Amino acid sequence: MIKVVVAGALGRMGQESCKAVLKAEGMELVGAVDTREIGSPLGIHLGIADLDVTISDNLEKTFQELKPDVVIDFTRPGVVQGNIELALTYGVRPVVGTTGMSSTEIQHFQEIAAGKQTGALIVPNFAIGALLMIKFAAEAAKYFPHVEIIELHHDQKMDAPSGTAIKTAEAITAVRGNMAQGMPSELEKIEGSRGGNYEGMRIHSVRLPGFVAHQEVILGGIGQTLTIRHDSISRESFMPGLLLAVRKVMSLQHLVYGLENLLFE
Numbered sequence: 001m002i003k004v005v006v007a008g009a010l011g012r013m014g015q016e017s018c019k020a021v022l023k024a025e026g027m028e029l030v031g032a033v034d035t036r037e038i039g040s041p042l043g044i045h046l047g048i049a050d051l052d053v054t055i056s057d058n059l060e061k062t063f064q065e066l067k068p069d070v071v072i073d074f075t076r077p078g079v080v081q082g083n084i085e086l087a088l089t090y091g092v093r094p095v096v097g098t099t100g101m102s103s104t105e106i107q108h109f110q111e112i113a114a115g116k117q118t119g120a121l122i123v124p125n126f127a128i129g130a131l132l133m134i135k136f137a138a139e140a141a142k143y144f145p146h147v148e149i150i151e152l153h154h155d156q157k158m159d160a161p162s163g164t165a166i167k168t169a170e171a172i173t174a175v176r177g178n179m180a181q182g183m184p185s186e187l188e189k190i191e192g193s194r195g196g197n198y199e200g201m202r203i204h205s206v207r208l209p210g211f212v213a214h215q216e217v218i219l220g221g222i223g224q225t226l227t228i229r230h231d232s233i234s235r236e237s238f239m240p241g242l243l244l245a246v247r248k249v250m251s252l253q254h255l256v257y258g259l260e261n262l263l264f265e
């Protein structure tokens with residue numbers, strides 16, 4: 001049995017993750033941590049009776065008392081860093097979905113995990129379709145290096161651009177390098193209207209109620225465009241990838257950034 005704790009258990013992703021772990025074969029949900037509803041039974045929030053898990057606000061105590069194998073983190077930028085540090089200190093393998101960390105922070109945790117020979121995963125997007133979108137976009141950029149990314153999310157999202165958009169831009173940059181796009185003397189009459197600039201590639205972030213998580217990668221060539229789009233229309237879309245990650249992290253001895261590295265080996 002893989003003993004799992006979920007941090008951010010009462011959030012949108014945390015609740016979905018708890019339900020998925022409870023249903024998964026070979027996994028046991030032993031703990032749930034959040035900043036809200038401390039001391040309440042997790043079951044009442046999930047609508048599940050007879051669930052022996054209580055919400056705690058203390059991740060360290062949870063690690064000490066329950067000795068989990070894995071912690072799933074869906075908290076928020078600024079919190080996740082401390083949680084990873086703590087997990088690696090206690091030899092608990094972090095499976096991190098929380099986005100918003102810098103590449104320097106990810107590298108820092110890569111060094112710690114390697115030093116301790118502890119498995120860890122940082123995954124900006126667990127949806128298999130999103131991983132394929134990134135893979136296909138990088139492949140297409142070999143032939144169409146002019147690219148813009150539009151990501152669209154619900155209006156409660158804290159970070160922009162999304163972790164998925166950054167991962168996509170990194171994958172495309174690995175193929176085409178830094179490349180100036182558009183007119184050098186472009187006049188931006190409203191600041192930000194051309195989006196964020198990642199190595200010359202523009203990223204546009206849309207935040208509206210009604211969206212879950214969506215992304216279009218538009219590649220332009222002479223007389224043609226190619227659009228690769230992925231839509232997560234419910235948070236269940238992330239669960240098969242999340243459960244795969246929990247299983248895979250058990251046999252890792254270092255930190256892997258991106259589930260595609262384990263899926264498309």
Ligand SMILES: NC(=O)C1=CN([C@@H]2O[C@H](COP(=O)(O)OP(=O)(O)OC[C@H]3O[C@@H](n4cnc5c(N)ncnc54)[C@H](OP(=O)(O)O)[C@@H]3O)[C@@H](O)[C@H]2O)C=CC1
Nearest residue numbers: 008010011012013034035074075097098099123124125126
């Ligand atoms: N990798 C992937 O595939 C996906 C990643 N995400 C990412 O996951 C993260 C969470 O998203 P989402 O579920 O929508 O966010 P929510 O705001 O719904 O959930 C976050 C939860 O974490 C809680 N929390 C805040 N601080 C702490 C803390 N110190 N310890 C424990 N819990 C804490 C929040 O409580 P409170 O409300 O009181 O602050 C809240 O319940 C985001 O970074 C998002 O980008 C989302 C979807 C898919």
Ligand SMILES: O=C(O)C1=N[C@H](C(=O)O)C[C@H](O)C1
Nearest residue numbers: 099124125157162163164213
């Ligand atoms: O906040 C979200 O909702 C999501 N966050 C992740 C990201 O930043 O890419 C993954 C997915 O897009 C949903």
